[in-house]
Amino acid sequence: MAESFLASITAVVLEKLAPHIGNGVSSVLLVNSELRKLRDSVIRIQAVLSDAERQQHQNKKLRLCMWKLRDLFYDAKDVIDCFKCEDLRKQVSRNPDLRIWDQWAAKRFHGTFSIKMNRKIEGINKRLSKLETEWDSFGLKECGDNSRHVFHQDTHSFVHPWDVVGRYEEKRKIIDLLMRADDPANVIPIVGMGGLEERCDLSAVDALQNCLRGLLQDKRFLLVLDDVWNDNPQKWVAFRETLSSMGGWFDSKIIVTTQNWTVASIMSSIDPIKLADLPLEDCLKLFKKMAFDDVEQQHPNLMRIGEDIVKSCKGVPLAVKTFGILLHGKTDESIWISARDDQTWRLGQGEHGILHVLKLSYDHLSSPLQRCLALLSLYKKDEICCSHEVVQLWMANGLLEHPKGRDEWEDVGCRYLNELLSRCLILKQKDYDNYFTFRMHDLVHDLALEVSRKDCKTVSSQTTVDESVRHLSFSDDKLNVVPENLKKLEGVRTVIIQEVSKESYTIYESLIDLCVSRFKKLRVLRLRSQSSLTALHEDIGKLKHLRDLDLAGSHGIRELPSSFHKLRCLQKLRMSGVPLKQLPDSMNCLIELRYLEITVKAKHLTEIKKGCWPGLQHLGLIVCDNLECLPKGLKHLKSLRRLDLLCCSNLVSLPRSMKFLTKLEGLSISSCKRINLKMKPEEEDGNLQLSLKTLSLWDLGELRDLPQLLLERSLTMRRIRIENCNNFEALPVWLKRLRSLDEVEILDCPKMPTLPEGMDWTGIIRDHPFVDV
Numbered sequence: 001m002a003e004s005f006l007a008s009i010t011a012v013v014l015e016k017l018a019p020h021i022g023n024g025v026s027s028v029l030l031v032n033s034e035l036r037k038l039r040d041s042v043i044r045i046q047a048v049l050s051d052a053e054r055q056q057h058q059n060k061k062l063r064l065c066m067w068k069l070r071d072l073f074y075d076a077k078d079v080i081d082c083f084k085c086e087d088l089r090k091q092v093s094r095n096p097d098l099r100i101w102d103q104w105a106a107k108r109f110h111g112t113f114s115i116k117m118n119r120k121i122e123g124i125n126k127r128l129s130k131l132e133t134e135w136d137s138f139g140l141k142e143c144g145d146n147s148r149h150v151f152h153q154d155t156h157s158f159v160h161p162w163d164v165v166g167r168y169e170e171k172r173k174i175i176d177l178l179m180r181a182d183d184p185a186n187v188i189p190i191v192g193m194g195g196l197e198e199r200c201d202l203s204a205v206d207a208l209q210n211c212l213r214g215l216l217q218d219k220r221f222l223l224v225l226d227d228v229w230n231d232n233p234q235k236w237v238a239f240r241e242t243l244s245s246m247g248g249w250f251d252s253k254i255i256v257t258t259q260n261w262t263v264a265s266i267m268s269s270i271d272p273i274k275l276a277d278l279p280l281e282d283c284l285k286l287f288k289k290m291a292f293d294d295v296e297q298q299h300p301n302l303m304r305i306g307e308d309i310v311k312s313c314k315g316v317p318l319a320v321k322t323f324g325i326l327l328h329g330k331t332d333e334s335i336w337i338s339a340r341d342d343q344t345w346r347l348g349q350g351e352h353g354i355l356h357v358l359k360l361s362y363d364h365l366s367s368p369l370q371r372c373l374a375l376l377s378l379y380k381k382d383e384i385c386c387s388h389e390v391v392q393l394w395m396a397n398g399l400l401e402h403p404k405g406r407d408e409w410e411d412v413g414c415r416y417l418n419e420l421l422s423r424c425l426i427l428k429q430k431d432y433d434n435y436f437t438f439r440m441h442d443l444v445h446d447l448a449l450e451v452s453r454k455d456c457k458t459v460s461s462q463t464t465v466d467e468s469v470r471h472l473s474f475s476d477d478k479l480n481v482v483p484e485n486l487k488k489l490e491g492v493r494t495v496i497i498q499e500v501s502k503e504s505y506t507i508y509e510s511l512i513d514l515c516v517s518r519f520k521k522l523r524v525l526r527l528r529s530q531s532s533l534t535a536l537h538e539d540i541g542k543l544k545h546l547r548d549l550d551l552a553g554s555h556g557i558r559e560l561p562s563s564f565h566k567l568r569c570l571q572k573l574r575m576s577g578v579p580l581k582q583l584p585d586s587m588n589c590l591i592e593l594r595y596l597e598i599t600v601k602a603k604h605l606t607e608i609k610k611g612c613w614p615g616l617q618h619l620g621l622i623v624c625d626n627l628e629c630l631p632k633g634l635k636h637l638k639s640l641r642r643l644d645l646l647c648c649s650n651l652v653s654l655p656r657s658m659k660f661l662t663k664l665e666g667l668s669i670s671s672c673k674r675i676n677l678k679m680k681p682e683e684e685d686g687n688l689q690l691s692l693k694t695l696s697l698w699d700l701g702e703l704r705d706l707p708q709l710l711l712e713r714s715l716t717m718r719r720i721r722i723e724n725c726n727n728f729e730a731l732p733v734w735l736k737r738l739r740s741l742d743e744v745e746i747l748d749c750p751k752m753p754t755l756p757e758g759m760d761w762t763g764i765i766r767d768h769p770f771v772d773v
Contacts, residue, residue, distance in 0.1 A: 005374070005455070006066050007053070008367035009073045010046045012398055014039065016080045031114055034121040038076065041128050045069065048140035055138070062138050065131065067454070071468055072127055074491060077398070078521050078545070079120045081569075085544045086113055088568040092589050097609040173273055187254045189264035189272035197226065218247035228258045229364050233266050259361055261422040277315025284310055286317060290324020305336040312340070314442050358447045361423055371399050372416055373425065374452035378473040378496055381445050385426075387417050388435040388618075392572045392595060396523045396547035397471075397493055408641075409594070410617060433694045433719075434642055434666045456494075459483065467491075474498065474511065482511050487518060494524040505532035516540050528574075529553035541566035552597065553577040565589040575599060576622035588612040599623045603650075608633030620644040627651055635660040642666045649673050659688055659709060667710070668696040678705035681712060690714040696721045703728045706735070716740055723747040 021035045056063040216223075223243075230236070243249055256267050264272040278286075287310050292299065306327075313319035327339060362370060372394050379385055391413030394400055400412045417438070420426045425444050429437040440448065449456075456471040457463065465472070465485055471494035472486075495515050500508050509532060515525060516537040523545055527533070534556040540546075541563025549567070551557065552574045558581055565586035572595040582602045593613045597620035605624075608631050616637050621627065627648050635657035641664060645651065652674050658664070669675065677697075681688075692714035697703060703725040711717055717738045722728060722745070729751045735741070746752065 005367065005371045006070050006073070007046075007049050008371050008399075009070055009077070010042060010049065011367070013042055013073050013076050013080065014046070015402065016077060016084075016398075017042070020080065020083045030118045031121065034118060034125055037125050038121060038128070041125070041132060042073075042076075045132070045135060047142050050143040051140045052138070054143075055140070059138070065134050065138070067468075068131055069135070071491075072124065072131060074470065076124050076128075078491075079117070079124060081545055082113075082117060082120075085569060088591060091591060092568065095611045097588070097611055186249065186252060187256055187268035188270070189256045189258065189268045197224065212242065213246060216243070216246050216248065216252075220248045220251045222252065223254045225254060225256045228256050228263050228267070229260065231260060231262045231266060236266055259424050260364075261424075278317050278320070279315070280311065283313060283315060283317070283320045286320050287324045290321050291327045293328075299331060301333060302331065302336050305333070305340055309336075309340050312442070316441070316443055319443060355447060355450060358443060359451075361425055362447060362451060364423070365419075368399055368401055369416055369419060370451070373420065374448055374455060375399065375471060375494075376426075376440060377445065377448035377452045377456045378458070378471055378494065379440075379445075380458075380475065380498075381442055382439060384429055384437050384439055386435055386437055387414065388595075390417065392548055393494070393524060395594075396571060398523075408617065433668060433696055459486070465489065470494065472496070474508075480504070480507065482507060482514065486511075486514060489519065491521055492519040493521055495519065495522065496524070496526045497528070500529075500532075502532075508532070513537060516543065519543075520545075522546050524548040526550035527554060533557055535559075536561050536564070538563055540564065543567065545569055547571045547592075550574040551578050555579060560584055560587075562586075568592060571595065573597070576620060579623075582606060591615075594618070596620070597622055597644075601626055603628050605631045607631050608636055610636050613637060615639050618642040618644075620646065621648055623647040624651075625649045629653070630655050632657060634658065637661060638663065640664055643668070645669045645672055645675075647671045648675075651675050653677070654679060654707065656709070659685060659690070659713070662689065663691055664710075665691055665693045665716075666696075667692060667694070668698075669700060670696075670698040671700075673699075673701045675700055676702050676704060677707040679707040679709040681709045685709060685713070688713045691716050693717060694719045694721075697723070697725060699724045700728075701726060706732055708732065708734060711735070711738060714738075719743045719745070721745040721747075722749060725749050726751065728752055 017035060017039045021039065022032055052062060052066060056066060215221075243252075243254075254267075256264070258264055261272070284307065287306055288303075291306060292303075309323050310320055313323065323339060327336060330336070362373065365373065375393060375397065376385070376390070378393075388410070391410055394413050394416070395409050400409055400416070403409055403412050417426070421428055421438070426438045426440055429439060452471075454466065454468055456473075457465050457469045458473045458475070459465060463483055465483065467488060468491070469489065470491055472492060473494075473496040475498040492515075497508060497511065512527060512533070515522065516539050520542065522543050525543070525546060526548070528550050529552065533551075533554045536551075536557065538561045540561060544566065546567050547569050549570060549572065553576075555577055557575075557578045560580070564584070568589060569592055570590050571592050573590070573593060574595070574597045576597040576599050578599055580598065580600050583598060583600055583606045585606055587606070588609050588611075591612065591614060594615050595618045596613070596616060597618075599622050601624070603626050605621075605627065610633070612633070613636075616639055619637065619640060619642070621630075621644070623646065625647060628650050630651070632655065634655060638661070640661050643661075643664060643666070645668070647670070649672065651672050653676060656679065669677075677700075688709075690710060690713045692710055693716050695706075695711065695717075698721075703722075704727055706720075711720075712734060717740055720741070720743070724747065726749070728749045731744070731752075735744075
């Protein structure tokens with residue numbers, strides 16, 4: 001059932017091709033000709049993809065051809081990305097502040113690069129030409145409707161009350177809403193994960209309206225719309241107008257069930273009834289009905305196993321019911337044990353299986369979002385994921401649509417996560433200032449594993465990895481030797497290595513060496529908390545496509561290799577807890593950086609030069625305990641939206657040049673014992689406008705003032721949090737001028753017994769042990 005993601009990859013290839021045809025190095029005649037040829041072939045294939053997706057389920061040869069095209073387009077994407085690497089090299093070489101090699105070498109490299117690119121693209125086109133012959137043999141046609149063909153599961157209302165288990169509170173709420181004649185809300189939305197009417201074959205709008213009018217004209221009615229997916233407001237308005245014209249609208253009710261919060265908000269203004277996980281007690285009752293016809297007393301040994309099975313369903317009634325039906329009439333204990341321990345049982349069988357129902361949610365996602373959900377299979381079950389790290393993973397693998405307007409790539413990723421939240425495919429755990437944590441339900445994780453099985457693999461010592469796999473994750477409890485077949489892989493784009501035990505250090509050092517020496521197409525390399533590492537491999541600079549490098553907690557590393565500056569595509573570098581002696585000057589060459597977290601033991605950071613890190617969104621200085629001041633060049637980070645200062649114990653102040661960070665939205669300062677934030681506006685700051693939204697201060701022993709310059713000039717200021725600041729005595733009176741401020745949270749500040757007069761603090765101060773408002 002694994003998807004090829006071909007539509008999404010095709011779109012990405014075309015998007016990446018566009019800026020390089022007739023531009024820069026591709027202006028060389030032969031290179032440009034081959035690029036145009038590649039573009040034209042991809043467009044021809046894309047035109048009939050909709051028809052191919054519809055037919056692939058019944059045509060094995062077509063499905064295999066789509067897999068071949070998918071692999072070829074991956075390779076094409078790698079070749080096109082080489083142009084990006086070359087463009088970045090030229091940008092650096094043209095900037096005298098960043099340049100680190102001579103112009104003669106650059107020109108020689110440029111000529112060699114053009115020859116290599118022509119040869120590679122020509123090879124891609126020859127492979128594609130052979131595949132196009134096979135592709136054309138399927139007789140695929142262009143379709144007017146390019147939307148994905150989605151299979152729905154029919155539902156009905158013929159349910160015996162005896163078969164209904166649990167949901168007593170939800171039932172009471174629904175009846176209460178139905179019986180309230182004074183309530184103007186006609187629509188009652190019910191939202192829940194998948195699994196928690198007479199069929200109408202009329203497709204013409206007029207015929208359908210006439211059918212409804214004949215059934216409902218001048219009648220009070222209760223209409224149940226089950227499993228609604230359409231989130232087009234205009235279609236709902238048109239449908240509502242049809243119903244409201246029939247005379248009985250104001251005395252009627254509609255119940256809508258959906259897996260999508262957006263659908264609920266469109267169809268009704270009232271808060272939807274959320275179907276939470278079914279309690280364990282009710283799940284056990286349902287399981288007994290399905291598996292034993294309520295006579296489980298005859299098989300106590302089986303029910304003990306059944307209790308473990310029910311717990312693994314995590315409160316999803318469909319999963320409980322499916323297991324019960326599959327095990328009904330089976331008394332062999334080994335079958336029950338297999339159902340408990342074998343993951344394939346969790347997926348169910350056929351069109352009524354668990355996976356089939358969950359896949360309806362997946363089918364309604366856009367192609368890019370499908371690939372994003374699939375990549376979440378690299379995380380372990382029940383793992384708590386951080387939103388910003390997941391977005392960076394998607395960004396590095398080129399899965400996000402190009403941002404529009406003023407949006408950044410990170411905004412697009414956040415929108416994708418919110419879409420998954422609204423469809424109940426991920427579950428939010430906790431909100432923080434600039435990110436949130438979430439987890440996937442086990443069954444959704446099973447779905448992600450299933451749809452990604454040709455792309456992603458969690459590796460153990462016994463794992464056989466197909467050569468087409470692109471994304472790998474490793475965990476300590478599953479690896480005691482590096483599998484030999486990993487050495488045959490060439491297209492790997494992601495490697496995630498979880499924290500490992502001391503007993504496995506040697507194995508993982510060999511694995512890391514393999515990654516650097518073999519996986520030349522890597523986009524993501526996350527080696528968090530690899531305590532055994534004392535140095536990065538010198539060849540890491542050859543990973544020219546690398547975009548995401550996470551070494552946080554690898555405290556054995558003291559300096560970066562000389563080739564590090566060649567990682568010019570790097571977007572994220574996380575080295576908190578890696579005690580570098582100093583940040584090398586060559587780091588200025590990494591002009592694609594968007595997220596940087598570092599630990600440096602020097603008193604002063606290497607100066608940030610103009611043109612360095614022009615797109616940097618997040619800067620974190622973590623445990624820089626010798627740092628005495630921030631660099632003057634901080635003002636050059638014009639795109640910076642988030643600054644975190646953690647455990648910089650010798651830092652005494654912020655530079656006034658921070659006023660030039662006009663896009664800064666979040667400032668967090670923690671455990672900086674000597675810092676004071678007094679920063680008053682001056683006459684020269686006249687028309688200054690900043691964008692700060694949140695300020696978080698924690699454990700600042702010398703804090704007595706707030707940074708007036710930054711706060712008062714931020715018309716967007718929303719939230720201030722001050723915690724465990726023992727010498728902070730009072731909120732400044734000027735704070736009341738921040739009209740957009742809606743939350744001030746003060747915790748454990750013992751010297752602050754009162755609030756300034758002349759301002760209504762009710763609803764703004766949320767939690768202070770000494771203040772009664």
